[in-house]
Structure formats: structure tokens, C-alpha cells
Amino acid sequence: MSHIAFLLVPGLHLLDLAGPAQVFSTTADFGDPYTLSYIAEQALIPTAQGLPLVARLDWPELGPEDLILVPGWRALALATSPVIGAASLQFLRDHHARGGTVASVCAGAEALGRAGLLDGRRCTTHHDLQDELARRYPRAVVIRDVLYTADDRVVTSAGIASGIDLALHLIATRHGPAVAAQVARNMVVYARRNGHEPQDSAMLRYRSHLDDTVHRAQDLLDASFDQPLPLPALAAAVGVSERTLTRLFTRATGGLTPLRYQQTLRLERAQHLISHGATVDAAARAVGFEDPRMLRRLRAREI
Template sequence: MKDGAWSAAADGAPSGTAAAGRPMAAIFMLPPGVHLLDITGPAHIFYEAACYGAPVRSLFGSMYAGQETAVSSSTLAFGRLTPFDRLALEKGDMVFLPGLEGTLLLTDDFMRSAKPFLEWLVAQHKKGVTICSVCTGSFLLAESGLLDGLSCTTHWKYAERFALRYPGVRLLANRLFVREELIFTSAGVSSGIDLALHLVQEFWGPYFAAQIAKEVVVFFRRGPDDPQFSVFIQYRNHLDHRIHAIQDRLAQSLDEKLTVEDLAEAVSMSPRNLTRLFKKTTQITIGDYLEKLRVERAEQLIGDGQTVQSAALHCGLKSTNQLRSLLRRHREPR
């Protein structure tokens, strides 16, 4: 280890995921122009995991040797970063590479300046370190060569640009996140949180991950096969807090028998006014919206290995026949 290098083996921490006698190191790199939620979302998930007793130690790193600061795309500055060349990682550790300003990815000077870091990243992967990207962080992974011949995803807005620049990578459009052995790529922004929760589940089990999701008030966790354009985030491009409250209630209570009267009372409106306002605001009726939520949630549960009967029960449906009818109506080509 280099003089002054940071090592996860320090501090005599308890036995962890990476190797006996020390916690797993979770390194969150900050490229210039980093997107805030891409880095802070996953980092907070692992912070909560550590608070709940997970053997993990987090650190924020810089992409450049000798540089201990970075400025985000929102101009928020970060200090006390550990330069990548001072990080001593081992098999089982993890590196998160967040998204950054798209204009930088088109700049040859930036890509050349990132070369030493990208070579370091390849070396970490060879050691058995898990590498994760969020949003346009996938461009840096592809630039390093780590994605050659593999599948990945990225933010939908940059998919065409990615495909043109890296034809040797199999880009899977509209996927929340993709796993290729020890490499994970995610679509961006909130999907970084989904990926972090997925990793927590892999490392420490589903019950522990559910505790962390509850702590950060994420009641619905999405998986790798879920689309970027989920119904759980569609129909929400509006500013009416009352309708958002109804949408939250429906998404979090699929197994309950809620009436329009129940929903209207929760936001101090009449059932008639709520029905009218919901359709005007979202361009879809409450009934159709609820059906779409149930269909997507049921498909996820079945995909996770639950029976059709169990999925129907979790979605507040009376029978498997009712669920099958819904699935046919919403998923079969018309």
C-alpha cells in the first residue's frame, strides 16, 4: 500500500462482506459535473445500511490524482475527497461511478484526462471489485473497455449517443439496471437508489433491504428487469399535491379495498370533484390508473417467483381469474 493510502482494512472494523476482519469498502467517485442525486442517493442507502449494522465503510473519491475537491453540475462543491490513486481496494469491495454533465462526455480532453482513472478502474475490476455506474457513468465504463462485448443500460436521453460511440457494447434500452458479473449499470437518477437497494439485498438479504427501504421511505423497490418508464412514475408530471397524495396512497395500498369516497376524504374533497380533477390532471381515470398499478406490480411479483394467487392477493384482487383477465387486457396486443 502506498504511503498515505486509504485502506478499508484500517480501524480494526468487524468482519464484513469483502473479507474476514474488515468491512466492505463502498467507494463513491465524484467526477467533475457530477449529478447530485446519482451520487447522494446510493451513498445514503449505504449510510443507512451501516447505521443498521451492515459491515460497510463508505468513502468519497476523486477521479484525479492529487485532487481532493469536485464541483457538481448544480455547482455544489465537495471537499476532502480521496484521490483514486490513494485507494487500496480488495476483492469484494465496490466502486460507484455516478452520472455527469453530458457535454463533458463529448470532450476529447476530458476523456484523455480520465485515462489514468479508467486504467485504475480496470485494475480494480480484475481484483474482484464490484463496479457500478449510474446514468452517464456508463460512458466512462465503456471508455475504459470494461463493457466491451457486454450488456448495459444508460439514461434514455443518452442512449442513441452511447450506441453510436460504443458499438461494441450491447445497450439494453429502457432497462432500470443491468448486471454483467461484477459490473452493474443503471439508468440514472432514482434508479441509482433502486440499484443500491438491490445490492444491499444481495449482500445482506431481503429483510435487511426492506428495513433500509422503509427507513428512506421507499415503499416500492424496482428490480433490474423493470422498465425506466414505469407506471409508478408515469402520470405524475403535474404539480397538484392532492392528486400526488392520491397516487401515493394507491401505489402503497394495492392490497386494500379503497373506495373513491375513502380517497376523497383523505384530501378533503368530494368524490365527484376528485374524480373530475384526477382525470383532468393525469389524463387517466382513477380506475384505469389503479388497474395499471396492479398489473405492473403483479408482473413484478410473479417475476420474483410468487404464485399468481399470491400476486392477486397482494394486489387486492379477488381471484387469480381476475388477475389473469387484467393481464390479458393490459398486456396483449390489441
């Protein structure tokens, strides 16, 4: 079980907190348990939206597999951000030094900067605050106009709703893109991509739609892409005709048929195996191609 500890600062934005918290809570509903804690330097935390929050004053025991996340707050300028005590900043530094991950949403990057955790690392924040973040922490590498960055267990995201993207990225890293896609689907949000961060799987790339029938078909293909799954069997499993499934699938994925989607998954996995030393023939067998020539043709077509 992993622990997610949120450091709450007065004036925080509710969505900066609630978005990531919902992602981890939903992941727990699917069998990957998380414990969520809310810590602050005062028991009652006012929020930017007027709803006060009750927090604990002591830090839980955290290990290297755990995460501290700092939601952002309303700030016209980072220089006028709320005071964050030396003990909290030291806890952030110590957790990272012990192998743990720290993260921020929006103005929360200021807390990581004060803790010295942005020095020499890529980071981002809300577009209105990017220039000031770069001025305040000249040793940080501020990446502008991206949803999130990840650098040496320091993960930062842009404004407000991007905290959901950050959390989905962490879930995909820990549990695989299929789990992240399932969580995004349950939350009725797009499993969005960050243009400056490489995406590891088509399981997320073609999930930015709200068609439940297609999602169920993709769930089956994601789980068994290396096994034969003929269109009649796939259509029967999701309760529609072959023609309907093909039409819905093509529309939802921007032109892919179920077979082409399965081939894309196989190709992606094969490319990974080849990059780690497998031969083309061995990779083809591992991902379910009976004839290695099919893999060669797909690779040539991609190139």
C-alpha cells in the first residue's frame, strides 16, 4: 500500500487538491489501495473557494514508495505566497532524499522551490506564474506550456485541472497505462497527453473518448493483445454486432479498426523488446505474431 500525503497551504484551490485525490481514491476502488492523508501547519485551512478544510498537524510515517503532493493556492505572485514553515520544507527535502517522490500542482511548485528541490530539475507551473518561477529559482529548468514534468522523482504540473493529468501519469507509471485509462474512464475525463513527455502506450493514446462499448473492447484487447481475439468474439463479448463495433471503434479512435488497434499494441510492445536486445523473430513471437514478417512489415510502415 502506498501513502499519498497532501501538504495543505492556506488559500489552496479545491480542484488542485480534489483532482489528484480523486484519481488516487478511484485507483484504490479498482484494487490498488492508497492511503490519503492531509497535513497542514494549522488545523483549519481556508481555501480559495471559501470552503474550510480540517487537516492533521503531524506527518505520517512515509517510505520511498510514498508521495507528498502540494496543491496550489490562489496567488497573483509567487513572492506573496503563504508562509510555509521550515519544518515542512525540511520534511519535503528529507522525503525526497530517502527515495520518495514529491509533486506539486500549480503554485505548489513554489513550495518545492523553497525546499531546494527544483534546482537543476525540469519543472512547470501555471502559465501566469512560469516567468516568475524561473526568476525566483534560476537553477530550475522551467518548461513552459506543458501539462506536467517529471524529473528525478520531482513531478510538477501546470494550473489547477492539470493535477488530474499529473496523477494519471503517476498511476500509469506505477500500475501501467491500462489502469490509468480505466481510472480516467471512471472519472469521465480524457487520459490526456503531455506533448513534451513521451507517452509509453497506445493504451492511453486512443482512450480520449467516452464511448463505453469501445472502452470495453479496448479493455479486452489491452489485457490480451498477444492472444488471438477475432472480431466476432470481440463483438459478442461487448454485446454488439461486428459491423457496429467496427463503426464505433473507428469513430472513437480516429480511424483504427479493432485489428489495427491490436496490431498497434503488439508493435509497441515488440519495439520495446527489440530495444532491450530481443531479436525481431523473438519479439514477434512474444507479442503474438505467428509470422515475423508481419512485424517487419508493420515496423517498416511505421518508419
